[in-house]
Amino acid sequence: MNRSLRIAIADDESDMQEYYRTILPILGHVVVAVAETGQELVAKCREQHPDLVIADIKMPGIDGIDAAAQIYRDSPIPVILVSAYHNEDFIRRAEENHILCYLVKPIKQADLEPAIAIVMRRFEQFQALRKESADMKQALEDRKIIEKAKGLLMKKASLGEAEAFRRLQKLASEQNRKLVEIARMLLTAEEAFQQPEPRQRPV
CATH class of the missing domain: 1.10.10.10 (Winged helix-like DNA-binding domain superfamily/Winged helix DNA-binding domain)
Incomplete structure (x- = not known):
């Protein structure tokens, strides 16, 4: 995809925050918010209204899935969830809360770039169907x-x-x-x- 996105990221590990700050601009996107907890992510999304959220699941306070659910209730925003390991319960909860993509660390540029493109395409299709239904x-x-x-x-x-x-x-x-x-x-x-x-x- 060619469109530059405003992206909010959430991870309690500083090295992952730095990774996103480095790799996302290389892919043509802008990091508009960085959060370390689920609550902070929800608050920053309300302030910044990003085009996309990339969030770790395991964070202090509410986890990434619950944070994504709160963000979606405020305003539908596509979310990519990230985890250190594959977990069926996480995947089930993610599907129930409108999560469109689930990535397992370590995340490479070759994984992230197509994931962003696929998520945005799925989200646009979902929004079109939602509007058509309404x-x-x-x-x-x-x-x-x-x-x-x-x-x-x-x-x-x-x-x-x-x-x-x-x-x-x-x-x-x-x-x-x-x-x-x-x-x-x-x-x-x-x-x-x-x-x-x-x-x-x-x-």
């Missing part, structure tokens, strides 16, 4: 509202389906609003008219 859900909700408003017009104005839809489109065009906004306004007005009048107490 857009699809919203589109279905909007369609339900429009259909309901169309049915209301058909009933109240004795219109056919096509004519009722054209009436909605005309209103949306005249008021420079989205079709679903006009539909909501009609349904809200109908609900207001259906509200029972308060009973008057006898004098």
Whole structure:
């Protein structure tokens, strides 16, 4: 990948911190935050909003997996987790917390460079699917509202389906609003008219 990334790193070993500070600029990236604990990593990510996080799992306080989960809840950011050894429990927890890559030390440039490229590609694909899913859900909700408003017009104005839809489109065009906004306004007005009048107490 050619894009320069702003990267936050976390490791309680000074030699690993220095390694990242040296190797990441060689790969064309910028180290924007260095943390020694999970809590510090979470705080620095909130301040810096990095494009990528590279974190050791074993750190004082909360570990890298729990820190990654907190960071993801704040704002989805891709994370590469690093460990001194292969551990099935770590891998399971990592998968459950949206971790896209797991590397085992020692980390070589030949390992890190493709790992960063793969993680960013996976993250972009994941975000696109996430947005598509949200857009699809919203589109279905909007369609339900429009259909309901169309049915209301058909009933109240004795219109056919096509004519009722054209009436909605005309209103949306005249008021420079989205079709679903006009539909909501009609349904809200109908609900207001259906509200029972308060009973008057006898004098």
